[in-house]
Structures are given as C-alpha cells and as structure tokens.
Amino acid sequence: MRIGIIGLGVIAPYFLRAIDQDGELTLTAACDLDTAKLAELTPGVPHFTDYLELLGSGLVDGVVITLPNHLHAPVVTAALAAGVHVTCEKPLTVHSSEARELAAVATQAGSTLFTAFHRRYNSHVRRLAAELPPREQIEKVVGRYHEKIEEHTGDDRWYLDRDRCGGGCVIDNGPNALDALRQVVGELTLTDATLGDVRAGVEFYAELELRTEDGIPVEVQLDWALPGGEIKDIVVHLKDGTTVTADMLAGYHGFKSSLDHEYQGIMADFRAAVAAGPTRVDDGPVVVDLVEQAYRIGRSKERRLRMPAKADASARLVKLLFHRRQDRGMTLSPWSTRCVRAGELHELVTTTELPRLAGDRVDAVGFLGFAEFESGTVIGAGDQLWFGERLVGTVVGFDECHHPNHYNILIHADRLLTAEDLDLAVGDRLVLKESPA
Known part of the structure; x- marks a missing residue:
C-alpha cells in the first residue's frame, strides 16, 4: 500500500517509523510547507508543498494527515473525494458537523476514513x-x-x-x-x-x-x-x-517511548480498515x-477550576449577636450572588440547614453579628467564611426580609454558631473567600 504523509509536525516521526516498520506499507510522497523538513526524509520520496498536488499525483493509495486541528476537515475532505484512503490524527475535526460531513464524503467516495487514536493500541x-x-x-x-x-x-x-x-x-x-x-x-x-x-x-x-x-x-x-x-x-x-x-x-x-508500538498499531489497523471496505464505521x-x-x-459555566475569579472580601464586625432560633422562618432568595458596596453592613447568620430552591424556609439559625464590608465585592453561594485560620462555613444564599436595609447572609455550618462560640469581638475581621475549585 502506497502511503503519503501530509504534515511533518511533532507527531509525524511516529507515523514515519510505523510506516517504515510495516512490511506492507511504503512511503511514496510527503507534503509540508517547510522544505527543510521535507529534505530530512528518506532520499527518493517525492516532496510537495501543496497537498492538492500530492493528492492528484497518483503516487498514493492512502495518506496520513498530521496537521493542526482546524485543517483536518478541508484536507481530509479533499483526500476522500480524490478516492484516497485517510488516517487522520485525532481529533478527526473540531466540530461535530464537520465530522459527520466527512463520514458522508467517505461513504459517497467509497474511501476509508480512519481516526488515529493511538492509546487504544x-x-x-x-x-x-x-x-x-x-x-x-x-x-x-x-x-x-x-x-x-x-x-x-x-x-x-x-x-x-x-x-x-x-x-x-x-x-x-x-x-x-x-x-x-x-x-x-x-x-x-x-x-x-x-x-x-x-x-x-x-x-x-x-x-x-x-x-x-x-x-x-x-x-x-x-x-x-x-x-x-x-x-x-x-x-x-x-x-x-x-x-x-x-x-x-x-x-x-x-520520553514518549510508549508511542512507537501504538503508532505501529494504528498503521496495521488502518490497513485492515482499508481491506474491510466501506462497511467499517469510524x-x-x-x-x-x-x-x-x-x-x-x-464554557457555559461561570467558574473555572484552578483560577481565582475574585479577591477575598474582608468584613469588620460592628455588632455582635449571641442568640439562636429554631423557628426563624427566613426564606432563601432566588439570587445566588449579590453585589456589596464598600461600607455596607450585612448580617452573618449560620444554619445547619441546606436550602436549595428559591423560597425554601430556613428555621434553624445562629447569629454572628453585623459586619461592615471594607471594599466592594460579589458574594455568592459556595463562598467560604473564615475567621483567622478557622473555616466557619459556606455561604448557601441570602434572606432578604430586611432588604434594602441589609441582607442576611446564610452560612451553612456543622452546628449553629454565634459570636460567643467563635469568641468574636467588635472589630474582628472575617474573610469571605471564593471556594477552592
């Protein structure tokens, strides 16, 4: 089987060695824009800088395509339409619509479409x-x-x-x-x-x-x-x-020594796919x-792992609270985030309950006190409240029964905590941190 290669990037040497070691394959053409890379190939292998010229040369039965991902669709399409069998380095395409179109072109042309997933070997x-x-x-x-x-x-x-x-x-x-x-x-x-x-x-x-x-x-x-x-x-x-x-x-x-036997597997399986004919599904x-x-x-999510999306927010306690309630009747706001301006005061409330839906009732609460935020910030469900080295709890949302005077910031903890449980004093600073991702 006469094989051409289009693209001589970092992965091409593994394909070239696999072709060389397969007794039923022969490299008969190569294409790359970099003529220096072409010059490094085995003498006698015809060189091309235009893949369309390679495909029209009559020198190949199949091609290996190792190009940047965005070029896979047009180059594979041209090869299949020319009646040339294709093994393409993964991913086959960037978009699903392109992949389906390639499968249709392969069926219409009677050519083999084969994606090179090397780790399966x-x-x-x-x-x-x-x-x-x-x-x-x-x-x-x-x-x-x-x-x-x-x-x-x-x-x-x-x-x-x-x-x-x-x-x-x-x-x-x-x-x-x-x-x-x-x-x-x-x-x-x-x-x-x-x-x-x-x-x-x-x-x-x-x-x-x-x-x-x-x-x-x-x-x-x-x-x-x-x-x-x-x-x-x-x-x-x-x-x-x-x-x-x-x-x-x-x-x-x-380094990368596992790849050689895997790419040998690709080329052997590619041969088998061509022999199997159009019944094989890629x-x-x-x-x-x-x-x-x-x-x-x-990409639709607001958060990204391993990336801080906001600065820590420090709040200074201006009034301490020490009481608990089992029948408070707070209501979870429909908003999971709220903007807070510098200088605003809001009430910090702990709860052992885990309200999830807007309107959920929150009865078991402990009160820490009122805190003045030292800079503007956005507080959101999932943020963590820290006092020094102690994690107090995690924000689950807001109750707006006193808004616009202030929010009750609801903080889930393993038990109902008040100012006395944390030994808080007026002037102490608590910090709201983005939850670790």
Missing part, C-alpha cells in the same frame, strides 16, 4: 480491556491524562492557539483519554464538564464526568500543566476497595461529539 490498555473485572463489581473508573504540554509540542505552537487547535487539553488529550476508556468500558455518555486554568482562551485543565451504558460513573482528568513527568492511566475502582490499573507508560522508560465522529459537548457545558 497501548499494551496496558488492551490488557485491562481483556481482563476487566465483572461490571457489577466496579464502583467507578478514572482516566488521567496529565503532562506539561510545552514538553510535547516541540516547534508546533498551534497547540496553544485556540483558533487552530479548537481549545486546549479537552480537544488534544481528551480524544485519546475518551477513546481509551471506550475500549475498556464501552460507550460513554457525558454528564458534566468543568474547564480550568485558562490561558489566552486555552484550557490547561479539565474534569469530565461520564457514564457507561449500564451506569458506571467514569471520570476523566485532563492536565496540561503537570510540573514534571507524565501520568497517563486508567484506574478501575472496585466496590471492595481495591483497584485495577492500566498505567500506559509502565515499562516504557524513555469512531472519530463519536469522540468529536463528546468533546464538543464538553466544551458546550464547560
């Missing part, structure tokens, strides 16, 4: 998939994909460009993590996603929550900012408290869907 992932404990014994599954992205990208700076990459760790590491988990536990449904550590619009951290078809919880942790080294594993937590793990890097001691669009859903949920 990892020896430890395959062992775990083959030896997975009975599903009724599984409590949850956690997939971790942690690294320092700058150590992996070489000169390919497009990874840090949202317009070209489509995002950060979710669209880069996410497809490999999600696909590897799908090989182990089956199809997944996304239930939640939270992004974090965002730099110039690119997330360096994310947490995804999913479920298998039979309801097993699956967590995915993606990190581009690990200080050193790598963590790439799948941990199956069993109900008896034990775990079963697939450490993708175990036994592969050199998994690329399924994973693109999961990634797009994760961004839709994560």
Whole structure:
C-alpha cells in the first residue's frame, strides 16, 4: 500500500517509523510547507508543498494527515473525494458537523476514513480491556491524562492557539483519554464538564464526568500543566476497595517511548480498515461529539477550576449577636450572588440547614453579628467564611426580609454558631473567600 504523509509536525516521526516498520506499507510522497523538513526524509520520496498536488499525483493509495486541528476537515475532505484512503490524527475535526460531513464524503467516495487514536493500541490498555473485572463489581473508573504540554509540542505552537487547535487539553488529550476508556468500558455518555486554568482562551485543565451504558460513573482528568513527568492511566475502582490499573507508560522508560508500538498499531489497523471496505464505521465522529459537548457545558459555566475569579472580601464586625432560633422562618432568595458596596453592613447568620430552591424556609439559625464590608465585592453561594485560620462555613444564599436595609447572609455550618462560640469581638475581621475549585 502506497502511503503519503501530509504534515511533518511533532507527531509525524511516529507515523514515519510505523510506516517504515510495516512490511506492507511504503512511503511514496510527503507534503509540508517547510522544505527543510521535507529534505530530512528518506532520499527518493517525492516532496510537495501543496497537498492538492500530492493528492492528484497518483503516487498514493492512502495518506496520513498530521496537521493542526482546524485543517483536518478541508484536507481530509479533499483526500476522500480524490478516492484516497485517510488516517487522520485525532481529533478527526473540531466540530461535530464537520465530522459527520466527512463520514458522508467517505461513504459517497467509497474511501476509508480512519481516526488515529493511538492509546487504544497501548499494551496496558488492551490488557485491562481483556481482563476487566465483572461490571457489577466496579464502583467507578478514572482516566488521567496529565503532562506539561510545552514538553510535547516541540516547534508546533498551534497547540496553544485556540483558533487552530479548537481549545486546549479537552480537544488534544481528551480524544485519546475518551477513546481509551471506550475500549475498556464501552460507550460513554457525558454528564458534566468543568474547564480550568485558562490561558489566552486555552484550557490547561479539565474534569469530565461520564457514564457507561449500564451506569458506571467514569471520570476523566485532563492536565496540561503537570510540573514534571507524565501520568497517563486508567484506574478501575472496585466496590471492595481495591483497584485495577492500566498505567500506559509502565515499562516504557524513555520520553514518549510508549508511542512507537501504538503508532505501529494504528498503521496495521488502518490497513485492515482499508481491506474491510466501506462497511467499517469510524469512531472519530463519536469522540468529536463528546468533546464538543464538553466544551458546550464547560464554557457555559461561570467558574473555572484552578483560577481565582475574585479577591477575598474582608468584613469588620460592628455588632455582635449571641442568640439562636429554631423557628426563624427566613426564606432563601432566588439570587445566588449579590453585589456589596464598600461600607455596607450585612448580617452573618449560620444554619445547619441546606436550602436549595428559591423560597425554601430556613428555621434553624445562629447569629454572628453585623459586619461592615471594607471594599466592594460579589458574594455568592459556595463562598467560604473564615475567621483567622478557622473555616466557619459556606455561604448557601441570602434572606432578604430586611432588604434594602441589609441582607442576611446564610452560612451553612456543622452546628449553629454565634459570636460567643467563635469568641468574636467588635472589630474582628472575617474573610469571605471564593471556594477552592
């Protein structure tokens, strides 16, 4: 099978070695805008700087595409339409609509569309998939994909460009993590996603929550900012408290040394997919869907993990209160956040109750006192109230029965606390801090 490669970025050498080591594949063409990279290839391999010229050359039966993510859709479309089989580095596309269009083009042209998920070929992932404990014994599954992205990208700076990459760790590491988990536990449904550590619009951290078809919880942790080294594993937590793990890097001691056998697996499976013909369905669009859903949920949230969104707010006690009530009849406001101006006074009230819906009644309360806020701020549910090194409790909302005179700031604590329980004095400062993410 005659193979061309389009794009000679940081991942291309793994494909090139896999092609060279496969006795049924021959590299017959290469394309890149950088002629210096082309010159480093094996002598005799025709060079192109225009992928359309390569596709029209008649030199290739299939191509490997390792380009920035935003170029996958147009280049894969052109290759498939030309009757050339395609294996494309993950993610197949940035958007779900593009992935579906590629699948339709492949069907119409009778060409093979194949997304290169290299971690599905990892020896430890395959062992775990083959030896997975009975599903009724599984409590949850956690997939971790942690690294320092700058150590992996070489000169390919497009990874840090949202317009070209489509995002950060979710669209880069996410497809490999999600696909590897799908090989182990089956199809997944996304239930939640939270992004974090965002730099110039690119997330360096994310947490995804999913479920298998039979309801097993699956967590995915993606990190581009690990200080050193790598963590790439799948941990199956069993109900008896034990775990079963697939450490993708175990036994592969050199940097990225685990990748060679995985890319060999890609190219062998690509050959098999071409031989199988148009009946094979590519998994690329399924994973693109999961990634797009994760961004839709994560980008709609107000908070970002590992990122402070506001300064601490200090409030000075001007009046102490010492009483408790079991029948106060406060009402949870519909607003989960409130703006506070510098100099405003508001009442700090503890409660052991956890009101959740607007209008919920709050009866069990303890009163700390009135506090004057020293600077303007926004107080929100989830903020933590601290007195010195002691965590007093967490804001659950507001009661507005005395508004516009003041708010009752409702603080959930493990017991009803008053000024005497904390040994408070007039002039003491309490601090409201954003909850740690």
